[in-house]
Amino acid sequence: MFVRKAIPALLAGSAGLCFAGTAQAAPQTTAGTVINNTASVTYTVNGTAQSSTSTTATFVVDRKVNFTVVTDQSGMTQVNLGQQNAVTTFKVTNLTNDAQDFLLDPDQQSISLGILPGTDNFDMLNLKAYVDSNGNGVYDAGVDTATYIDELAPDASVAVFLVGNVPTTPTAQLAFDSLHVIVAAGGATATKGTALIATDLNLANADNTVDIVFADDDSDGTLYLGDIARNGQGRAYSGYEIGTHNVALTVTKSARIVSDGVNLLFPKALPGATVEYCLLVNNATLLTAATGVNLSDVVPVKTTYVPGSISIGLPGVPGIACVLSGSAEDDDADDAAESDGFTASFDGSTKTVAAHLDSVNGASSIAVAFKVTIN
């Protein structure tokens, strides 16, 4: 029998006093903590006081693995076709009684039907999971690069982003995604732990070792099979929705006689007069840009294109100036050196003016002007 030397009763009492101050709202006892229980005993034999202690009962606190994965955004992420680095945001909270690593699995395949409204009809491209390394709650490309959660402290949370590219398929409308999280061994900073395996509950506890007990909930409910209770895994669902498939794009063409060589003040449409044509492109849809807008306009018969006369930019006052502040475009089709997002060319054989606008923002207009002379 193991008997400790006597513990003075008063010393035990003062230790207890310290403990009383932290009795409320204590965090979970850390896995691996050794709990000892020893009682002190006093008695008398024939009037002589004696004291002793009990044996010490010991157990090791086992690892109670618990964590949550939730979607941390309202509704689905609204995206446009071809959008790069579109983000859905999740939050992982460690409720285990020790620090743990968590493995992240971006998933688009194992999506139970009916969890989210709508029907999934496309997949995101290159979907990856990244940890919010700088803790600002926003995905920062090139900064949030960690692909697993390292040493998440008990009761701590961290944001995880699923980041992917939207394909350009015109029929794409809705893509569900889910963040699948697997608890892994902690204890080594900057080292990706291996997935934990629960200690077999039918095996006897090897004394003085830390058993692994999964206590995590079924994170998607019993109806859905994406996650089940006590499996050391969690899952949350979100999605990408292409809300706008078209924009209200209009083109208004107008003509203005710039000069006729005779009248300075009110030029007339005389042979040899110069006419400026104005193509006003308007995107009336709020918040959504029209990208890749191409315009082509055949120069009217009995007119001659004025070389180098194409100008593209913000529109001016109708009837006075077509382009207020724009850039002159060259006539050739080689636009490799162009960088302002607008290119144009004139094809002499088909007598066609072609213009390309990279983007026309929501609720805004771009004007394209070119000139001809009347034969």
Add this chain to the structure above:
Amino acid sequence: MLRSLTIAAVALGAFPAVAAGPLEVTSRVMVEAKQRADDGSTRVALLPARRVVPGDRVVFVLAYRNVGRQPLSDIVLDNPVPAGLAYRAPAQGSAVPDVSIDGKTYGALAALRVPVAGGSTRAATAEDVTNVRWRIDRPIAAGTQGQFAFQAILR
């Protein structure tokens, strides 16, 4: 109560503890497990604590036995609640212990008050208990044994 403790402390100084005295006290930690009997009834059995995680209930058992030849009297068993555990209640079948929130003053839980900031006090709860103590009023004869137990929750 404080008086008797002081006496105990003095006694410690005067008579150093004997390594193996006539009162043998064994501490064990157990868990409650429901067991279904053949007749369909269930009963709660105590099994050795093998797997304990925060939130689990454990039972600390103190078994005593007079292994000497003399009767023993004035027996007091004082069990500080281990750090990381919160006292809950006496275990099923055990005598109700006196409890303490400071290791000095013992009594029924309902009678204890905890000082709070500002000089006032509030009623003590099981969470506040730091020590559990049993006194055996009558002398126990040689060879007599018995046990006490209390339930606690792992924080």
